[in-house]
Amino acid sequence: MIRRVGRFGWSRRLTALAFLTLIAVGGRVDPGWFTGTAAATEIGGVLRLVDPLAALESSLASRSLGIDVLLGAGLLLGFAVLMGPVFCGWICPMGLLLDLNEGLRIRVARVLGRRGVQLPAWHLPRSSASRLRFVVLGGLLGFALVGRWPVFQIVSPIQAVASSAAHGVTAMLALSAVVLAVDWLAPRIWCRALCPLGATYALAGAFAPFRVRVDLAEAGRTPCRSCTRHCPMGVPVMEEYALQGRPSVDALECTRCGACVDACPSSVLGFGVVDRSSSGGNGRRSGKTDAPRSAVAEPAREPRKVCEVGS
Amino acid sequence: MQRGDVSDRTPLRDGTMAVGSRRGFVAGLVALGCGAGAGAGLGAVARGSEVTARLRPPGAGRQSDFLAACIRCGQCSAACPQDALCVVGGWSVLLGGDFAGYATPEVDDPRARPCTLCPEHDAMPCVxxxxxxxxxxPGARDAVYMGTAVLNTATCFAYNGxxxxxxxxxxxxxxxxxxxDExxxxxxxxxxxxxCGLCIHACLTEEASIHIAPRREQAARGGAA
Structure with missing residues (x-):
């Protein structure tokens, strides 16, 4: 297995690390302009952001909706409506740990592979995984409404990392460790099949115009499957999008992490804004024919280089 | 690989195809509904279970209402100028069965760091x-209801001459x-x-002769739990 960490890979590790550093500094040094954890942050004494799932759970459980919650969570949801679930790929502290964990796992797998030992890599079928996340999310919301506890704010492995960085509240880190351990048997099962925060952002960003666009003129010339193999969320980027004549990766799971763009040895994939007026703003297109190239705002470019099949 | 040989698109009734995100969105909502039913069932089981009463920050209501609304973000604790609020989060909390109280704030040691109600601030920073x-x-500081002080008359100096x-x-x-009294x-x-616990902080006996019984489910001061 070959994994390349390209410019987006490094960029998103940096942004996630910056967020975690801010949390630790805000909680322990108090710079005066930032305090917060993954649940809520206050920047510059003015800008308050509230985790949308925390806001939903709290509002349902307490049957109230304050202006701070509405604005703080609304800003983040509004961002996701335009940009998709970028929190997952670029900010999430647990995502950062899983990224680093994966890097380690691949190195270990390579060493073991030379000795003929294969690491297990169990995957839930994609359709079950994507549905399970929403079942978990629904379960938490139903529980919040009836049981009156915002359960995910207690057991979240994401908040466990943030909260231990900021306040030294460490007991739930055990759960984060379990998520990292399970990741060795079933890669990314937390993000793909379980995380309710990811599910919240995925629903909000389901129709986000900012997407990974596919240059259909170049797609399929060198079907190397690099994009599919590098997608942390298990989206078959090449098979279901590039080779299906779809001008953009419309998967609900896509976190805009850019792993496929980094991995693409040609110039088939890139970030762009989907022009919804020509791709069908209501989400429907006719037939199985290739969509017009004008469906993507950015014009097609010349390929940078041609890759070997299966590189 | 032939173009179009792997298809995840299902024809809709009118013969057009649904884009992945739309189909996923609807499927997601259906799954969410199923989960909500299951979660509500579990919630009904957990509802009304005993919660540990802790000395919450001023501005908190009943224990159960506080636990429902608190998102365990720790912002009140970070804002407290007196360093009176700490975030509850040790193993003992979980092992002691106080699952709901994990990562919530409390005035953990009023003997050393009591809540002063911050009279120097217009609005209480934690709130x-x-x-x-x-x-x-709470409107005015004297409307705060965190708990009720309870005297230990066995050790209190005044009760012992x-x-x-x-x-x-x-x-x-x-x-x-x-x-x-007279x-x-x-x-x-x-x-x-x-x-608030300022009396605990001030008490002159070796072990404080006064403690706060945290508010439980009382609607108003002096009422029954």
């Missing part, structure tokens, strides 16, 4: 920092929340005590 309705502005007014001097509402012994008026 101002709280992004949800877990902490709400020694004149002492330490708690009375520390109390933000002397004469109403904490008054003296023998100059302190008496707590439960309908006026805000439960």
């Amino acid at each position: 101002a920092a709280c992004p949800t309705d877990a902490l709400t502005d 020694v004149t002492c007014r330490a708690c009375w001097h520390a109390c933000p509402y002397p004469g109403t929340a904490l008054a003296f 023998r100059l012994r302190p008496v707590v008026a439960a309908e006026h005590c805000v439960g």
